[in-house]
Amino acid sequence: MDANQESMSNPFGMDEACQNCDALCATRETVVHGYGDVGAEFLFLGPAPSEGADASGIPFTGERERELLDILTAVDMCEDPDADEPALPNAFLTYVTRCRHPDREATEEEVVNCEPYLNSEIRMINPEILVPVGQRPLEELAFEYTTERAEDLDVTERHATTIRGRGFEIIPMMAPVEQTDEERTAFLDHFSETLGRDYRQTKGRRGR
Template sequence: MDADQRDLANPFGMDTDCRNCPALAECRERVVHGYGDVGGEFLVLGESPSAGAEATGVPFTGDAAGRRLQSLLGELGLSRSPPDADEPELQNVFCTYLTRCRHPERAATDEEVRACEPFLNAEVRMINPEIILPVGQRALEALAVAYTTRSPESFDVATEHATTIRGRGFELVPAKPFAEQTEAETDALREHLLENVLARDYRQTKGRRER
């Protein structure tokens, strides 16, 4: 963790009363911004907060899917907390979403995703991760537009789950939504990260800042 980081929750002080999407602002419980180590070399990107994450205010917590990811982060040495922690002690990883507000009855619209792009772009720019784990098809397609040479339509998260895709300045390791993964798929993701990412020098020669 960067020495000057004071808080894992919303460390960049992003707007917690954002009202750019009126339909979401009227029904949300809270805005769920990114959480984790601002010096992290790993970034986990989901589509939008689950009911559990909205309740805790922390991405990928508060439900079974969150516990599955947090357990994985612990096994990778990226978390010092038990999987059911509402505020996990993360190191070298940052978790965030395409959209920061949850609608209880539907997915975010394309317009709502675009409204949140400045938040995500700022986080990616300031964190400058080496590895991004897009969780779900929508997160994978969103990254494809800006950070790969492939068209979004060429990606399928189910077939590219637990593989590595070269991006512009970092690598992508796609993952199916944790609520939909079988135990075998979670095992495959863990093994890929341990054997094909963490076991080698994944850092790219792009002028990483000194830590």
Template sequence: MDVNQETVANPFGMDEDCRQCPALCDTRTQIVHGYGDVSAEFLVLGDAPGPGADRTGVPFTGDADGRAVLDLLADLGFVESPERDEPTVDNVFLTSLTRCRHPERPPTDDEVRNCEDFLTAEVRMINPEIILPIGQRALSALAYEYTTKPPAELDVEDAHATTIRGRGFELVPATSPDEWTDERRAALFEHLRSLLDRDYRQTKGRRSR
């Protein structure tokens, strides 16, 4: 798989006409692959493209829930112009478990399985230090694949704004943005900032996009 960091949109050149999920082919506007810095140490994982991402082709853009995530990342210094359909990002990669949106329901288990290869390839190619799973579905998927904990033992409500050790990286779970109170957002921001201050030094001289 070739890496093209001249573009932040689908930099790994993944299939943009995938038809593994027939039920989604007629409901999606486009396939939404990952977006960001291929050498990022932070990866943000949602469960599926939101209505905005389905329109823009960029995860977490174009709607209120995604904007809440991007605004948090902007406050941490990873995103500039979070209001844009193609924000400037540095040292972060945005992606999701599934790549197509159904407007009336969440992804099925089969649809998540059909997209596993896309996510596995992104994680392996990027090799992030920290993954932020947004919501229970994303946390459970990562727990099954990348931690020693059974997914049933991890509740995103309890794990919000904490650190869970994974295989080769750390997970910092977050509840879905539509469930963020001021206190939850502040807790997540402070926890991530403490990781930046204590355990992690941002790589200087990265090429922003």
């Protein structure tokens, strides 16, 4: 599976007609795979597509999700948050599960069905920092990439901190729509301090 950076959307050519989950196939409009810079040092992981992302095919473009793009703009990782296809230098956006159900969260079986997509994206991109956006993404990364138990990690408590993982650092983020001004400032301060360690010069924006 090779990257195609000619496209920001689904650059690894993952199955856009996936039929692994019958219930989600019946409700989704789009299989929303990852989007962004394949040379990114920073991978942002949400739980599942919103209505807006399901329609556009681009992660975090729904009305309740798009505030993440404002945060990325504040740290120079998004050049135009209002664009239909925003440029994301040094950032890659993706989801735990790739299809939307309008009435419920994904089941454990559906999460397991999507794990190969996520693990492939992480392996191909090989980022330095994983940013789980919300509780479910934090639990998913904890199981696979840290020595901590998922049930011991609370995104509210770990928001704007760094967890040392197995080959990665993890910086949990509460869903932006749920953050207070103080919590957003805390994340931006911590994330900016992380950026100060010259991640921009090591790998971001390079071709593959």
